[in-house]
Amino acid sequence: MHIDLRTISIKPQRQAFDHLIRRFGDKQASRYQEGSYDIQAVENLHYRPTWDPDQALYDEGITRIVMQDWYAIKDPRQFYYSTYTLTRARQQETTEANFNFVETRGLGDMLPENLRQIALNVLVPLRHAAWGANMNNTFICGYGYGTTFTQPCMYHATDHLGIAQYLSRLGLLLGDTEALDKGKAAWMEGEAWQPMRRYLEDCLVVRDPFELFVAQNAALDGLLYPLIYERIVDDYLSTQGGSAVAMLCQFMNDWFDETSKWIDAVLKTVAAESSANRAQLEIWTAQHSEKAAKAVLPVVRLGLADEADDAVVEALAAFKARMKKTGIAF
Amino acid sequence: MDAKVNRKKLGLKEKYKLLTRDLGWEPSYHAKEKIFPYATYEGIKIHDWDKWEDPFRLTMDSYWKYQAEKERKFYAIIDAHAQNNGHLNLTDARYLSALKIFLQAISPGEYAASKGFARVGREFPGVGTQVACQMQAIDEIRHAQTQIHAMSNYNRFYNGFHAFAQQRDRIWYTSVARSFFDDAMSAGPFEFMIAIGFSFEYVLTNLLFVPFMSGAAYNGDMATVTFGFSAQSDEARHMTLGLECIKFMLEQDPANLPIIQSWIDKWFWRGFRLLGLVGTMMDYMLPKRVMSWREAWDIYGVANGTALFKDLARYGIRPPKSWDDAEAGIDHMSHQFMLGFYQWSFGTCFHSWIPSDEDMAWLAEKYPKSFNQYYLPRWQHIKKLAEAGTPFKNFGVAKLCQTCQLPTVFTEPDEASLLCHREGDYKGEKYHYCSDHCKEIFDNEPEKYIQSWLPLPQLFQAPNFGDIGAWMAWVDLKDGIDNGDYVGSQDEANFQAWRGLATSNSNAQAQGEQ
Amino acid sequence: MSTVFIALQANEQTRPIIEAIVLDNPHAIVNQEPAMVKIDAEGTLVIRQQTVEELMGRAFELQELHVNLISLSGNVDETDETLTLCWNA
Numbered sequence: 050m051h052i053d054l055r056t057i058s059i060k061p062q063r064q065a066f067d068h069l070i071r072r073f074g075d076k077q078a079s080r081y082q083e084g085s086y087d088i089q090a091v092e093n094l095h096y097r098p099t100w101d102p103d104q105a106l107y108d109e110g111i112t113r114i115v116m117q118d119w120y121a122i123k124d125p126r127q128f129y130y131s132t133y134t135l136t137r138a139r140q141q142e143t144t145e146a147n148f149n150f151v152e153t154r155g156l157g158d159m160l161p162e163n164l165r166q167i168a169l170n171v172l173v174p175l176r177h178a179a180w181g182a183n184m185n186n187t188f189i190c191g192y193g194y195g196t197t198f199t200q201p202c203m204y205h206a207t208d209h210l211g212i213a214q215y216l217s218r219l220g221l222l223l224g225d226t227e228a229l230d231k232g233k234a235a236w237m238e239g240e241a242w243q244p245m246r247r248y249l250e251d252c253l254v255v256r257d258p259f260e261l262f263v264a265q266n267a268a269l270d271g272l273l274y275p276l277i278y279e280r281i282v283d284d285y286l287s288t289q290g291g292s293a294v295a296m297l298c299q300f301m302n303d304w305f306d307e308t309s310k311w312i313d314a315v316l317k318t319v320a321a322e323s324s325a326n327r328a329q330l331e332i333w334t335a336q337h338s339e340k341a342a343k344a345v346l347p348v349v350r351l352g353l354a355d356e357a358d359d360a361v362v363e364a365l366a367a368f369k370a371r372m373k374k375t376g377i378a379f
Numbered sequence: 380m381d382a383k384v385n386r387k388k389l390g391l392k393e394k395y396k397l398l399t400r401d402l403g404w405e406p407s408y409h410a411k412e413k414i415f416p417y418a419t420y421e422g423i424k425i426h427d428w429d430k431w432e433d434p435f436r437l438t439m440d441s442y443w444k445y446q447a448e449k450e451r452k453f454y455a456i457i458d459a460h461a462q463n464n465g466h467l468n469l470t471d472a473r474y475l476s477a478l479k480i481f482l483q484a485i486s487p488g489e490y491a492a493s494k495g496f497a498r499v500g501r502e503f504p505g506v507g508t509q510v511a512c513q514m515q516a517i518d519e520i521r522h523a524q525t526q527i528h529a530m531s532n533y534n535r536f537y538n539g540f541h542a543f544a545q546q547r548d549r550i551w552y553t554s555v556a557r558s559f560f561d562d563a564m565s566a567g568p569f570e571f572m573i574a575i576g577f578s579f580e581y582v583l584t585n586l587l588f589v590p591f592m593s594g595a596a597y598n599g600d601m602a603t604v605t606f607g608f609s610a611q612s613d614e615a616r617h618m619t620l621g622l623e624c625i626k627f628m629l630e631q632d633p634a635n636l637p638i639i640q641s642w643i644d645k646w647f648w649r650g651f652r653l654l655g656l657v658g659t660m661m662d663y664m665l666p667k668r669v670m671s672w673r674e675a676w677d678i679y680g681v682a683n684g685t686a687l688f689k690d691l692a693r694y695g696i697r698p699p700k701s702w703d704d705a706e707a708g709i710d711h712m713s714h715q716f717m718l719g720f721y722q723w724s725f726g727t728c729f730h731s732w733i734p735s736d737e738d739m740a741w742l743a744e745k746y747p748k749s750f751n752q753y754y755l756p757r758w759q760h761i762k763k764l765a766e767a768g769t770p771f772k773n774f775g776v777a778k779l780c781q782t783c784q785l786p787t788v789f790t791e792p793d794e795a796s797l798l799c800h801r802e803g804d805y806k807g808e809k810y811h812y813c814s815d816h817c818k819e820i821f822d823n824e825p826e827k828y829i830q831s832w833l834p835l836p837q838l839f840q841a842p843n844f845g846d847i848g849a850w851m852a853w854v855d856l857k858d859g860i861d862n863g864d865y866v867g868s869q870d871e872a873n874f875q876a877w878r879g880l881a882t883s884n885s886n887a888q889a890q891g892e893q
Numbered sequence: 894m895s896t897v898f899i900a901l902q903a904n905e906q907t908r909p910i911i912e913a914i915v916l917d918n919p920h921a922i923v924n925q926e927p928a929m930v931k932i933d934a935e936g937t938l939v940i941r942q943q944t945v946e947e948l949m950g951r952a953f954e955l956q957e958l959h960v961n962l963i964s965l966s967g968n969v970d971e972t973d974e975t976l977t978l979c980w981n982a
Contacts, residue, residue: 084524138447191497211439686895
């Protein structure tokens with residue numbers, strides 16, 4: 050028996066799941082909404098964690114930020130797993146093509162030696178910083194409350210792992226395994242890197258998920274990415290004949306632009322929730338960005354030498370202006 | 380060109396090491412114990428995290444590439460399924476009860492697993508382990524979402540799916556699954572790995588996904604086949620992670636063996652009880668059956684489990700203590716569950732029904748040791764009552780097991796005509812259990828299990844106070860629509876009517892029964 | 894000797910992979926099941942990149958397997974050229 054199912058028109062019994070109709074009205078829900086809202090358990094949790102009986106399994110109280118409803122936070126990119134993965138898959142194709150281009154044409158070998166050294170000295174140790182950022186975002190995802198807040202943090206964590214891997218490949222391409230060894234030694238003992246490593250280790254002991262979000266995603270990355278990838282890689286190295294390095298770092302630039310919109314949207318919603326939240330965000334942003342500026346300065350000097358101080362002052366001013374737009378003045 | 384770097388050719392393993400564990404570092408500004416505060420309290424001793432063997436060596440770029448390919452395939456099929464009224468290809472709408480249970484009980488578990496893996500992906504002090512756990516964390520978000528997306532279209536046309544988010548936290552039978560995941564997440568990182576990564580993923584998920592998804596294929600449900608197989612392709616990585624993790628823990632220190640063995644004993648039984656739900660779906664809820672729960676167990680449980688525990692014997696691991704009782708229970712549990720669901724069907728957000736004569740003949744053939752002797756007479760009695768117009772309903776509240784949260788409907792492992800029920804006292808309170816194993820699990824950690832939220836007593840507490848109507852509103856169950864017998868239900872009537880439209884020449888807009 | 898297995902989705906992409914497995918593992922048993930193919934083998938089972946490439950007529954990364962993999966059992970050993978499943982006992 051052949052059934053032509055397409056030709057019949059039947060009326061749905063309902064438009065969407067109840068919890069989405071309650072939030073968004075009686076209409077079909079988007080896949081972002083279906084995959085993000087109210088999918089974390091809320092009540093009648095069975096046991097207290099043995100690792101910290103003072104917390105509930107999902108606990109709104111472990112951050113100083115207070116939200117009436119954590120699902121007020123939204124990812125403007127509307128990333129759920131599928132849209133996230135498809136976006137990154139497209140980008141990795143471009144990145145792969147870029148690596149391939151540089152490699153097959155020997156562009157890495159043609160880099161002037163001083164530029165290669167700057168690229169290796171500045172970029173390779175950053176793979177460890179990216180790893181720290183991965184850990185911090187994994188933490189926020191694990192312990193933060195509400196899927197619309199935590200889900201993008203998991204994507205952000207795997208992005209940082211991807212960046213750490215791209216930086217490692219850049220090191221291998223420009224300086225083989227010795228470059229990675231030297232980069233790690235610099236990270237562990239080099240004077241220029243100690244404030245940065247200290248900043249990340251300080252972050253690794255912060256157990257307030259939202260404070261960590263501010264310290265890592267807003268304050269540190271908000272200074273580091275513009276300074277490294279715009280100022281040093283795009284502006285300085287490219288104009289000196291190091292555009293091969295810029296090709297290898299294109300992902301990081303695009304990624305920073307994209308993810309900043311998400312970070313700003315999160316901060317804006319949380320700051321607008323209450324004056325207490327806003328005040329807390331102002332304290333955290335001020336504290337951490339001041340520390341972060343000190344941590345990035347010696348690294349920026351590796352690339353920009355005497356111009357570094359001014360560059361950091363400018364970046365800090367730009368960051369303040371950016372935060373101001375989210376409602377956080379410091 | 381004299382500056383040319385002489386690059387070494389790196390093998391997959393070497394390269395992957397550089398791209399993962401070499402990223403980590405020994406902290407010096409804070410003590411390691413402050414960065415990883417939960418790594419030691421369970422008593423597991425790890426001397427060298429570098430001995431960790433990576434399960435699969437996917438870097439992020441390959442991960443994005445291959446996962447995106449899977450996603451494209453998945454959503455293409457889901458879209459086509461929705462556009463072409465794919466739901467009318469089902470053998471029968473009664474099949475959807477299996478999916479309703481899945482969405483209410485299993486998909487939230489996928490999400491919980493994602494949170495849990497994010498936590499252990501941060502708490503383990505070894506980078507290789509962190510990376511593997513983080514990938515599982517993001518995969519599990521995928522599974523929760525693909526399942527919700529696949530079932531979203533069924534929700535538009537059929538009852539029982541609409542309130543899965545509330546029912547996850549409130550209705551009685553989902554508490555079985557949620558207590559399982561809550562239990563794992565409230566444990567330390569190593570126990571979590573044994574619970575989810577090893578016992579659930581390695582020992583049991585093949586049983587959850589493979590035969591069940593074949594069942595979906597047999598019953599014309601392309602949406603579920605697609606999410607099932609697509610999810611299972613990630614499970615292959617997860618299972619391998621579970622196995623690597625257990626081998627790593629066992630190799631690190633001989634003192635780990637007894638701790639791990641006790642977790643295997645515990646989590647095998649917890650998982651076995653939980654998967655009884657799947658057994659019921661397979662034996663009773665598939666209009667067209669692919670294999671019995673017993674057969675699936677023989678292939679994926681016994682054959683695989685035996686091979687696995689033989690392999691682990693070199694570390695001193697023995698099969699779970701409850702293995703023999705599980706083996707004995709296999710011939711009974713799906714029947715006991717379905718009888719339970721039928722008599723409490725006023726309180727389920729899915730339909731149950733009395734199996735047809737043909738179904739019962741099939742069950743008798745597949746369960747020669749148990750069906751005719753123990754369950755056929757009960758179904759015949761129930762059928763007689765239904766035919767007389769006085770269907771059997773049990774409005775009494777079942778005793779729930781304090782550990783696994785299931786009603787105590789099981790029989791003694793060695794005597795299938797005797798209900799199995801255990802009691803215990805702790806600090807002056809009386810507790811009930813469905814089995815010796817659940818009692819033992821409680822006795823090992825009483826302070827944990829006295830906290831169990833028991834969903835049935837909730838009927839008598841605020842805001843319900845014994846009022847079944849109030850309780851139904853509280854769990855978002857629409858009486859007479861979501862619950863009860865499939866025969867005579869709106870789902871049945873609509874499915875028949877819509878199918879009728881598809882096979883006749885009527886062009887009228889079908890309204891469906893409102 | 895225990896049995897290892899690998900299960901793949903039944904589709905055009907996996908056809909040459911399954912063929913390659915059969916060629917490289919004469920002891921393997923192929924079971925056709927609804928929408929999937931399950932291959933059992935005593936002791937070990939090896940998938941060789943080279944054999945798959947020859948049958949496909951194009952370059953094939955072993956990690957492409959993930960796209961159509963349903964399940965497996967046994968210890969996994971992954972190199973550039975092979976993927977091996979085995980039980981040690």
